Amino acid sequence: MTTTTGTATLEAPQPTREDVEHVDVLIVGAGVSGIGAAHTLRERFPDRSFVLLDTQDARGGTWWTHRYPGVRSDSDLFTYGYRHKPWRGPSIAAGGEILAYLDEVIEEDGLAPHIRYRHRVTAASWSSEDARWTVEVSREDAGGTVRMTTDFLWMCQGYYDHAKPYRPDWPGLDDYAGVLVHPQSWPEDLDVTGKRVVVIGSGSTAATLIPAIAQDAAHVTMLQRSPSYFLAPPLTHELAVTLRALDIPEDWTHEILRRAYSAQFDELARLSHEAPDELHAFLMESVKPLLPEGFDVDKHLTPRYRPWQQRIAVVPEGDLFAALREGRASIVTDTIETFTEKGIRLASGEELEADVVVTATGFDLSAFGGVAFTVDGERVEFPERVTWRGVMISGVPNMAYVFGYFRHSWTLRVDLVCDLVTRVFERMREKGARSVVPELRPEDAGMQIRPWSDPENFNAGYVMRSQHLLFRQGDREPWTHMLEHAQEAEALPKADLDDGSLVYR
Structure with a gap:
């Protein structure tokens, strides 16, 4: 294994087994969200096995793919940095400094052996009978595909379509x-x-x-x-x-x-x-x-x-x-x-x-990295689903995702989501449950279904262009998202995990 900072590639050992590999938690994405999720698992569930898969050549997500001159944070690093890892530099930092910070987290938590680069997740299929996900992975480092199974799928792939930026089709x-x-x-x-x-x-x-x-x-x-x-x-x-x-x-x-x-x-x-x-x-x-x-x-x-x-x-x-x-x-x-x-x-x-x-015309959003999801053989059409507190999706078992804030630093919400997901893990363990799935309750019948993003709240071009690809939200908790940080910092730690909106089996 080689571990360096800056723009050098971080290599991790690759599996050579031909059979299906199983891990307790599979994290998709080795950027700020995925590394934060892995840190949380290391800290609170050290007995659980996990792997991070990332399509790119190295860690960092946006900070790895965006290499234009002057690339830097547009949020302060005291809130963009993790809660557990003090930021020691200037408030606004260059992309290379942020990568170096992430490298320190990877080294301190011993995450490098758990990260596999050039691995693109293409499909994820849930079986209620087996209570686990089967995930198809394209090995872009060596060609071919591999199959993995996991008890819990944690989508931390970010929201960029890294492969295809947005550019209008101008005349001439x-x-x-x-x-x-x-x-x-x-x-x-x-x-x-x-x-x-x-x-x-x-x-x-x-x-x-x-x-x-x-x-x-x-x-x-x-x-x-x-x-x-x-x-x-x-x-x-x-x-x-x-x-x-x-x-x-x-x-x-x-x-x-x-x-x-x-x-x-x-x-x-x-x-x-x-x-x-x-x-x-x-x-x-x-x-x-x-x-x-x-x-x-x-x-x-x-x-x-x-x-x-x-x-x-x-x-x-x-x-x-x-x-x-x-x-x-x-x-x-x-x-x-x-x-x-x-x-x-x-x-x-x-x-x-x-x-x-x-x-510099922006980007397009990618709904869960373009992964094709099925639950018990039926394709998941995300525009027909609603979010559960901006963390899980109705009717999709044992899957959480991380989506940060538009107005505040992304990582402020990473920390809050990690706290909530680990509370769900603890509740499942207490109940002896193998699966948990958000489901609308009888009192939610007839609930107004709203767009992924209300244009009156946030209407950036990349959001408006992608509304049709994304899941929706309701008109009441816990089926809403995109709240401000001050609201969620109080609400998410107190979220009731036994109000009937989560079904444990």
Whole structure:
């Protein structure tokens, strides 16, 4: 086995047995969610066997696949880091630093022998008679397929379609003679030095990428159809600076900063619902001093939606705005009429000449990694199912999933979900149950079925494009999800596991 940090591959021993291998818990995904789930099993159920399967060449999920210049967190690392593992770096960190952090967790928990890379789960079939899952796995490292069985399936594969990024089909694409690239598949040999670059998009990816490449490019233009909200916090929280100067233990600093950031974003989430105009004014006023003189804030920085109906893009120290002030970057708000040989012609008639066009146009969601699920021979159609507390799916036994927050750090919810799943494990053990499945109760008959995401709550493009692929939610607990962190931090630890919504057998 070799274990290194940075972007090197972490290798784990691969099974050579030809027969079916069985594990107590099978975790799909070796990113932040899967590693968090594995840590929890190690800590609370050390007697249970488990394996993590991941399609990629190494750990990290998004942090492994996204390698565009400047890639970094858009959440603070005190809340994006795990509850059990203090974060010792700046509040906002680069992708390589996050991978190094995950490597430390893998090493400290001895997880490497349990992780198998280049293993793609293609199908999962539940048998009530056997009370276990049979999982088909494509061995992309060695060819062929293997079959595994497990008592419990824990889906931690994230929500990206890593293989196929989202890119609109603009007119004239074939006519463009320059370089066209998507951040999700950034070429290692792409050099933008002295080049004119147009970045299409205004979200977190564009806001991260532009300051990084503007240092070397001749000029970078951010072309947006509509603006996004931005927040420009310091790279390191002033409280962290104070605590470290006082030589406070790192685990204390981690917990204090974790609570401080959580409280800050809980307040922002509250304002987004209760006082959106007030929050809008705050966000606008906080960035105005960072902008070039005469900058048209109404045109280029005023979104069409209320704050946090889409994710707020974080630009630490206002680095995006620094690139604007220095003339190394600019913003154009318009729509694309067509690509041309030399660049892009806009609806206004203006043509943006570009040697490189970066389509930072987002991604598509993947429903459970595209795995085909069956229960007792019947295919599971997820749009016909509802969620149980954003953790399990109605009618699907012994399967949990991890989906983080849109507005808060993803990992805040990883910790809460891991706590809830282990409570379910404990309840099953107490009852002597081999299976647990969410099922609608008599009082849930006639319950209103709602979309996976309410557009009034969160309406990012990748969410709206994928609604038809995803499970739904009800109008009451425990059949709802996408609550704010402050709500779930109180509700999930108290969730009643014997209210009839979980059936133990």
